[in-house]
Amino acid sequence: MNQPEVEPLAPSPVRSHADPDRWVDEHGDCLYRFALTRVRKEEVAEDLVQETLLVAVRTHEKFGGRSSERSWLVGILKNKICDYFRKLGRETNFTDLEFFRDEHSDKFDSEDYWIHERGPSDWKPEGEEAMKRAEFWQALHACLARLPERVAQVFMLREMDDMPSKEVCATLNISEANLWVMLHRARMALREGLEVQFFEGQGGSKL
């Protein structure tokens, strides 16, 4: 591999537009974080960023500045992440099964109504306020990290990236019924996790 110490005197016009060094500096961290949140393995995230930039170098001529450079790069990265998920296939491991066994959680009574003291509490601080706090995001990421791998993939494609359900099913090769179960459990787990880790709430009733 050639690593010139000195810039070529007259860089080609193409080279001057495709500027991977600058991309690394300006968007590298952002792309890396984006990938790391979703794939949860540092070396995989780094590889995906690299693949993304390589695609960007190849295709930047077609990118006519229709969107910002960053959203263009994130778009490529999203595809790379989906490819990676697809490649991982559909193993369900033991943690996943444990996770689903928890379905009928201790929050409901024998008749499937909320047990008052254990039902969702009134969250303080409220949403907008919570989102301004760094601790909220730390707690959120900690809860995301605890989701089993497959569930996390489903959840993030759907809930973070707003991918339509049908597309998530096609990407990960799962049935829609399966998708709903996974999303339901993931949302429930995340809600409970945040309630415990971040919010101080109190129960309350309506009548």
Add this chain to the structure above:
Amino acid sequence: MIEPNNWWKTKIVMFIAVHTPKCHDITRLISQSMDHPLALRARFSMRIHYLICAWCERYRDQLLFLRQALRTPPRENANQAGGTLSADARARLKIAMQPET
């Protein structure tokens, strides 16, 4: 479910409780409603259920809030969680990007 403090309220609450799905099923419906449109009947029974159940209504609000939070671009909030590229990784990337000549 709640303990209403008079007879009529009790009657009404019991009636709704009997005729709408249980909380556990409602939570499942709430989740599904976020992924695809539900039948009118299901939507209606959820609405009625919220009249007597603060917990399910709260559950819905909280799930919607979580979705909103997860979809907010990191630049627009205090979300600094996650890593940054190490100097090594940065260098590796730049080397990998060198045009092959």
